[in-house]
Amino acid sequence: MISKVVSDPDDAVSGIEDGSTILMSGFGMAGHPVALIDALLDQGAGDLTVVSNNAGNGDTGLAALLKAGRVRKVICSFPRQSDSWVFDGLYRSGEIELELVPQGNLAERLRAAGAGIGAFYTPTGYGTSVAAGKETRTIGGRGYILEYPLHGDYALIGAFRADRWGNLVYRKTARNFGPVMATAARITVAQVDRVVGLGELDPETVVTPGIFVDRVVATGERHRLHDDVAPAEVAV
Amino acid sequence: MISKVVSDPDDAVSGIEDGSTILMSGFGMAGHPVALIDALLDQGAGDLTVVSNNAGNGDTGLAALLKAGRVRKVICSFPRQSDSWVFDGLYRSGEIELELVPQGNLAERLRAAGAGIGAFYTPTGYGTSVAAGKETRTIGGRGYILEYPLHGDYALIGAFRADRWGNLVYRKTARNFGPVMATAARITVAQVDRVVGLGELDPETVVTPGIFVDRVVATGERHRLHDDVAPAEVAV
Amino acid sequence: MKGASCRGVDRRVLAARIAQDIPEGSYVNLGIGAPTLISNYLPGDLDIVLHTENGLLGMGPEPTAAEVDPDLINAGKLPVTELPGAAYFHHADSFGMMRGGHLDICVLGAFQVSQAGDLANWHTGDAGAVPAVGGAMDLAIGAKQVFVMMDLLGRDGTSKLVAECSYPLTAARCVSRVYTDRAIFDVTRYGLAVIEVLGDSSVEHLREVTGLDLIDAVPKHPAATAVGSAS
Amino acid sequence: MKGASCRGVDRRVLAARIAQDIPEGSYVNLGIGAPTLISNYLPGDLDIVLHTENGLLGMGPEPTAAEVDPDLINAGKLPVTELPGAAYFHHADSFGMMRGGHLDICVLGAFQVSQAGDLANWHTGDAGAVPAVGGAMDLAIGAKQVFVMMDLLGRDGTSKLVAECSYPLTAARCVSRVYTDRAIFDVTRYGLAVIEVLGDSSVEHLREVTGLDLIDAVPKHPAATAVGSAS
Numbered sequence: 001m002i003s004k005v006v007s008d009p010d011d012a013v014s015g016i017e018d019g020s021t022i023l024m025s026g027f028g029m030a031g032h033p034v035a036l037i038d039a040l041l042d043q044g045a046g047d048l049t050v051v052s053n054n055a056g057n058g059d060t061g062l063a064a065l066l067k068a069g070r071v072r073k074v075i076c077s078f079p080r081q082s083d084s085w086v087f088d089g090l091y092r093s094g095e096i097e098l099e100l101v102p103q104g105n106l107a108e109r110l111r112a113a114g115a116g117i118g119a120f121y122t123p124t125g126y127g128t129s130v131a132a133g134k135e136t137r138t139i140g141g142r143g144y145i146l147e148y149p150l151h152g153d154y155a156l157i158g159a160f161r162a163d164r165w166g167n168l169v170y171r172k173t174a175r176n177f178g179p180v181m182a183t184a185a186r187i188t189v190a191q192v193d194r195v196v197g198l199g200e201l202d203p204e205t206v207v208t209p210g211i212f213v214d215r216v217v218a219t220g221e222r223h224r225l226h227d228d229v230a231p232a233e234v235a236v
Numbered sequence: 237m238i239s240k241v242v243s244d245p246d247d248a249v250s251g252i253e254d255g256s257t258i259l260m261s262g263f264g265m266a267g268h269p270v271a272l273i274d275a276l277l278d279q280g281a282g283d284l285t286v287v288s289n290n291a292g293n294g295d296t297g298l299a300a301l302l303k304a305g306r307v308r309k310v311i312c313s314f315p316r317q318s319d320s321w322v323f324d325g326l327y328r329s330g331e332i333e334l335e336l337v338p339q340g341n342l343a344e345r346l347r348a349a350g351a352g353i354g355a356f357y358t359p360t361g362y363g364t365s366v367a368a369g370k371e372t373r374t375i376g377g378r379g380y381i382l383e384y385p386l387h388g389d390y391a392l393i394g395a396f397r398a399d400r401w402g403n404l405v406y407r408k409t410a411r412n413f414g415p416v417m418a419t420a421a422r423i424t425v426a427q428v429d430r431v432v433g434l435g436e437l438d439p440e441t442v443v444t445p446g447i448f449v450d451r452v453v454a455t456g457e458r459h460r461l462h463d464d465v466a467p468a469e470v471a472v
Numbered sequence: 473m474k475g476a477s478c479r480g481v482d483r484r485v486l487a488a489r490i491a492q493d494i495p496e497g498s499y500v501n502l503g504i505g506a507p508t509l510i511s512n513y514l515p516g517d518l519d520i521v522l523h524t525e526n527g528l529l530g531m532g533p534e535p536t537a538a539e540v541d542p543d544l545i546n547a548g549k550l551p552v553t554e555l556p557g558a559a560y561f562h563h564a565d566s567f568g569m570m571r572g573g574h575l576d577i578c579v580l581g582a583f584q585v586s587q588a589g590d591l592a593n594w595h596t597g598d599a600g601a602v603p604a605v606g607g608a609m610d611l612a613i614g615a616k617q618v619f620v621m622m623d624l625l626g627r628d629g630t631s632k633l634v635a636e637c638s639y640p641l642t643a644a645r646c647v648s649r650v651y652t653d654r655a656i657f658d659v660t661r662y663g664l665a666v667i668e669v670l671g672d673s674s675v676e677h678l679r680e681v682t683g684l685d686l687i688d689a690v691p692k693h694p695a696a697t698a699v700g701s702a703s
Numbered sequence: 704m705k706g707a708s709c710r711g712v713d714r715r716v717l718a719a720r721i722a723q724d725i726p727e728g729s730y731v732n733l734g735i736g737a738p739t740l741i742s743n744y745l746p747g748d749l750d751i752v753l754h755t756e757n758g759l760l761g762m763g764p765e766p767t768a769a770e771v772d773p774d775l776i777n778a779g780k781l782p783v784t785e786l787p788g789a790a791y792f793h794h795a796d797s798f799g800m801m802r803g804g805h806l807d808i809c810v811l812g813a814f815q816v817s818q819a820g821d822l823a824n825w826h827t828g829d830a831g832a833v834p835a836v837g838g839a840m841d842l843a844i845g846a847k848q849v850f851v852m853m854d855l856l857g858r859d860g861t862s863k864l865v866a867e868c869s870y871p872l873t874a875a876r877c878v879s880r881v882y883t884d885r886a887i888f889d890v891t892r893y894g895l896a897v898i899e900v901l902g903d904s905s906v907e908h909l910r911e912v913t914g915l916d917l918i919d920a921v922p923k924h925p926a927a928t929a930v931g932s933a934s
Contacts, residue, residue: 121354408774
């Protein structure tokens with residue numbers, strides 16, 4: 001029997017080595033796998049490269065990992081936010097490396113890693129400073145830069161529901177980077193609010209097929225997601 | 237009010253010019269937009285280039301269009317089938333041009349067209365005759381060929397349900413090429429079994445957002461799709 | 473009237489003016505900041521489909537406090553709602569939609585726009601600044617029409633409409649039209665054309681404060697001044 | 704025993720043998736034709752997830768006549784079913800999954816396999832033939848392990864295991880293991896290794912009919928002959 005379900009977030013992040021590249025889903029806090037990142041904080045791996053749209057919000061999730069000095073480099077599109085004080089401080093003091101990637105190139109590089117594409121020509125960033133040092137080409141009269149896939153050792157992603165085969169569905173705009181990151185890592189770990197029985201997810205609506213997922217952990221229904229959660233389900 | 241719904245297949249295919257490139261969904265007959273192709277047969281456009289996984293099955297759909305001499309060139313992955321006698325005859329007598337593309341490169345070239353990618357390196361076909369004349373490159377020790385986007389003037393696609401904004405859902409393996417072709421054409425026309433009210437499609441499960449769709453026509457529920465069709469809905 | 477002493481219209485008026493140029497049926501991305509205001513002025517009886525690059529078409533207005541959902545936010549990470557006809561998708565699909573040229577209009581803020589339509593809106597180039605580009609470059613190269621919404625003059629009185637951008641570019645030659653508090657400009661192959669004057673400004677005044685050779689394309693007959701959808 | 708006079712096992716026996724080498728939890732694509740037979744021999748109590756490149760993971764067995772659904776077919780365009788835990792996806796996603804190296808095993812038919820693991824299975828190169836490649840090239844380059852299932856000898860008695868392929872290639876150096884009616888071969892860096900003899904064949908006989916320098920890697924102790932999952 002395939003069962004990718006593990007009992008708690010600590011099991012879910014076990015084995016992550018120092019120096020790993022970790023893909024972390026989320027756009028701000030929506031879809032950000034906070035329970036997995038908290039477990040990673042306890043787990044101890046350091047010298048990490050983190051790929052995530054933002055570079056941490058407030059003091060939880062990625063921000064907490066940054067604050068603990070466990071991240072060597074961040075690859076992201078939008079580090080500067082009203083509540084990115086942890087990253088901002090590290091960046092200004094030269095304690096962290098930043099690779100800034102336009103958001104669409106970040107998503108496409110992750111997709112390319114998952115889909116076996118060797119490299120691709122993108123118009124985004126052509127003629128700007130993010131193209132510095134990159135190969136360019138004119139195709140059909142338009143300028144493009146060559147971008148390479150972005151692979152992760154681990155992906156930590158936040159989703160909504162899973163089954164024991166690792167099939168995932170997401171919820172609203174918390175979907176964001178989860179589906180592409182799930183395809184781009186050697187080991188993909190998903191935190192979901194709840195694991196449902198095999199066959200309970202409609203095959204037409206699965207967003208991430210289980211083939212891309214290695215470990216699943218349920219972290220409990222969240223409050224304030226009233227639209228499809230019956231009161232009896234809220235306590236987990 | 238946005239309404240992309242047109243009254244019949246003839247309206248749906250109006251304006252298609254001689255010499256157009258037409259993307260046609262379907263894997264065999266599953267998802268093949270037969271009503272739209274029948275209407276295109278009546279509409280009269282010729283000298284067409286057709287992009288489709290197969291080159292017609294039996295005597296209907298694309299096979300009928302081929303038989304009527306309206307197609308100059310087919311771009312596909314798998315023309316030869318037990319029931320591809322129309323194409324086979326035209327091909328052997330030199331009356332039709334064939335560009336053979338491995339299935340995954342076909343899908344990816346269509347996606348690239350829809351997603352604004354200028355070109356991409358794919359490992360599929362490297363070192364084989366389908367790579368003849370193509371640019372190659374070794375990346376990370378692996379050989380790749382450079383493939384370019386495949387744009388259509390029109391996409392004719394078969395889906396399952398639509399709303400008036402053109403949002404589409406598909407059914408089972410009839411999904412196949414529809415979603416990528418919808419993104420890759422200047423004008424996308426969808427035939428669906430039934431049009432439902434705006435808001436009746438769950439936003440989490442829409443596969444093709446309406447932004448990619450220009451015209452929708454309902455062609456009636458098909459028999460033998462019993463699992464989600466109430467008897468009262470079958471007559472359209 | 474002289475220099476910076478002219479008064480422009482306020483942001484809400486400008487947002488309402490831009491809303492008039494968004495035709496029914498358009499697929500539109502309203503950038504973070506001031507452009508978000510435009511949604512308040514889109515007529516509720518028209519179908520205009522708003523895109524947010526974090527994965528939603530058919531974005532609705534701000535929720536009530538009771539409706540706020542942490543999983544439903546816009547690109548500025550503010551809570552929003554979904555309308556009937558909405559669709560969710562992941563980031564690669566969302567940016568494919570943008571890069572692939574499917575959005576009709578995006579409206580972006582800017583630090584500077586050049587007379588050739590170059591856009592600078594992501595980085596001041598200051599050594600101490602934390603750079604952040606987000607989806608700006610994808611929107612700038614991807615939308616069929618790129619509208620900019622900005623004040624004509626910075627706080628120090630210098631023109632943000634410039635001969636050449638001094639800030640790092642977001643994308644070259646991407647802007648179609650610039651809506652400022654003092655006038656609306658089209659980017660044409662012949663240079664910037666003033667198509668409508670706002671507040672108590674004038675073409676003469678605009679030339680003076682920008683230092684640019686502006687083409688006067690303001691319709692001379694008031695009856696013809698209503699600018700429809702951008703061409 | 705001499706030349707082609709040896710008898711191999713029949714396809715059903717070979718399919719059952721291949722099924723033993725597919726571990727629980729594998730994601731597997733069974734190619735059109737003979738490899739499809741393997742699904743009949745996968746133990747029903749094991750979770751082995753079958754992929755069909757036309758957009759389904761979790762493919763189930765052939766339906767009853769009453770269950771046949773024209774929208775639910777496999778890559779050979781035959782009706783199939785879906786299992787609990789299934790997922791549908793479009794062609795770009797399906798081939799991304801293949802090309803991206805996510806499938807554990809695919810089993811393909813072949814015209815020829817070379818001792819270096821080159822595969823020829825899509826085109827005989829005959830001038831009159833209508834070429835058709837389908838998804839074969841994507842499977843061949845994409846799966847973590849590529850198994851070939853074929854008769855060792857063609858109808859004319861010539862070996863389909865060859866020094867160099869004479870037919871057009873599907874992909875170079877992609878095959879991991881070759882299951883034939885007379886033996887199972889691993890493709891190694893040192894050449895082809897016979898790891899198991901089937902029917903009344905022998906390594907000696909196999910060398911004779913193929914004309915290849917085959918490595919004898921058949922376990923000498925019968926207790927160790929059960930070949931587990933491919934390494």
